[in-house]
Amino acid sequence: MRRLPVFLVVDVSESMAGDNLRSLQEGMERLIRSLRTDPYALETVHLSVIAFAGRAKTLSPLVELVAFYPPRLPLGSGTSIGGALEHLMNEIDRNIKRSSAEQKGDFRPLVFLMTDGKSTDDMDPALLRWKQNYANRVNLVAVGIGQYADLQGLSNITENMLRIEAATEQEFKRFIDWISASVSSQSRSVSVGEPSKVNLAKTDDSIMKKIDSIAQATAVDEDFVIVSGKCQTNKLPYLMKYEKMQQDVATRDFRVDASFYNLVGVYAAERDFEELSDPRVNARTIHSDALLGAPGCPHCGAPIAFAMCSCGQVFCVKGTGMATCPGCNRDINMSQSEGGFDVTRGRG
Ligand SMILES: [Zn+2]
Numbered sequence: 523m524r525r526l527p528v529f530l531v532v533d534v535s536e537s538m539a540g541d542n543l544r545s546l547q548e549g550m551e552r553l554i555r556s557l558r559t560d561p562y563a564l565e566t567v568h569l570s571v572i573a574f575a576g577r578a579k580t581l582s583p584l585v586e587l588v589a590f591y592p593p594r595l596p597l598g599s600g601t602s603i604g605g606a607l608e609h610l611m612n613e614i615d616r617n618i619k620r621s622s623a624e625q626k627g628d629f630r631p632l633v634f635l636m637t638d639g640k641s642t643d644d645m646d647p648a649l650l651r652w653k654q655n656y657a658n659r660v661n662l663v664a665v666g667i668g669q670y671a672d673l674q675g676l677s678n679i680t681e682n683m684l685r686i687e688a689a690t691e692q693e694f695k696r697f698i699d700w701i702s703a704s705v706s707s708q709s710r711s712v713s714v715g716e717p718s719k720v721n722l723a724k725t726d727d728s729i730m731k732k733i734d735s736i737a738q739a740t741a742v743d744e745d746f747v748i749v750s751g752k753c754q755t756n757k758l759p760y761l762m763k764y765e766k767m768q769q770d771v772a773t774r775d776f777r778v779d780a781s782f783y784n785l786v787g788v789y790a791a792e793r794d795f796e797e798l799s800d801p802r803v804n805a806r807t808i809h810s811d812a813l814l815g816a817p818g819c820p821h822c823g824a825p826i827a828f829a830m831c832s833c834g835q836v837f838c839v840k841g842t843g844m845a846t847c848p849g850c851n852r853d854i855n856m857s858q859s860e861g862g863f864d865v866t867r868g869r870g
C-alpha cells in the first residue's frame with residue numbers, strides 16, 4: 523500500500539502559550555476524529571507531528587491514522603523556522619520511501635507548517651537545501667496564525683501560504699476542519715493517480731486569507747512581551763505573557779507617549795521547555811515598570827511569580843524573607859524593591 527505522509531510542523535514558541543496552544547492541542551484531536559471517518563484517508567494517510575520553538579523535535583513519528591495518538595504539545599523559547607525545516611527534511615530522508623524501478627514509493631508528502639511569529643534564525647541554508655532537493659517532491663503549506671506571523675521567508679519555497687485570524691475557538695475549529703478536508707481531498711486524489719499539484723480544500727474566506735504576495739506575507743510588529751521564570755518549589759519553568767496597550771499618559775504638566783504591557787496570562791511549562799529552546803542568550807530587555815499586572819506562580823501557587831535574582835533569573839516567591847534562586851542556587855533575602863528592574867524578553 524502506498525502511503526500519503528502528512529507532517530504537521532507546529533510552532534510551540536512562547537507566544538503560542540495560552541489559547542493558541544490549547545486550540546492546536548484540541549485541534550489535533552478533532553483532526554484525527556474527523557479523518558478516521560474518511561475511508562480514503564484511513565487507507566493512505568500516515569501522520570507525524572513535529573514541534574519547533576528554538577529547536578525542533580519529532581513528537582510523533584510517521585504512523586498510520588488508526589495507530590496515531592495526538593501528543594501533548596510542549597512549549598519552548600524562540601521561533602527557529604530554518605531549524606524546523608532542516609528537521610523536517612531529515613525526517614523525510616529517514617522515513618519516505620522513494621519510487622524506484624522495482625517499487626512505487628510513498629506519495630508526495632503533504633506538510634502543514636504553522637507559525638505565529640517571525641523566524642529567529644537564519645533560514646537561508648534550509649531554504650536552499652529545500653529548493654534543491656525537496657521543493658519538487660513535497661507539498662508544503664505554510665499557515666500563519668494571527669497577524670504577527672511572518673511568512674515572508676517561506677514565500678520563495680511555497681506558493682501555498684495562508685493566514686488565519688482565528689480569534690475564537692469556533693473559528694479555530696473551522697481552520698482545523700479545513701486541514702482535515704484538505705488531507706481528505708489529497709488522499710482522494712492520490713487514489714486516482716498522482717496529481718502534480720496539491721488538492722487543498724477551498725479556503726474558508728471568513729477566517730482564512732490566501733497570501734499571494736510578499737507584502738501580504740509580512741507581519742505587523744509583535745505586541746507581546748513574554749518573560750520566563752522558574753518555580754522555586756519544583757524548578758519548572760513558566761511564562762508570563764503581556765500584551766501592549768498604547769496610551770497617552772497625561773500628567774498635570776505634560777503628556778508622553780508610553781507603551782505599557784498588560785498581563786494576559788501566566789502559563790506553566792514542562793521540563794522539556796529547555797530542550798526546545800534556543801540556547802543562545804537573549805539580549806532584548808524591557809523595564810519591569812512597563813509591565814502591568816503581577817501573576818502568581820502557576821506551579822506552586824506562590825503569590826509572586828515576578829521576583830528577580832541578581833543573576834537575572836526570574837522566579838516565584840511566597841513573600842519577603844529568605845528564598846533560594848532556582849537559577850544560581852544563591853540564598854537571597856527578598857525585600858520589596860523600589861526602582862523596578864530590567865528583564866529579558868522571550869525570543870518568539
Ligand atoms: Zn512556584
Ligand SMILES: [Zn+2]
Binds near residue numbers: 835
Ligand atoms: Zn540567581
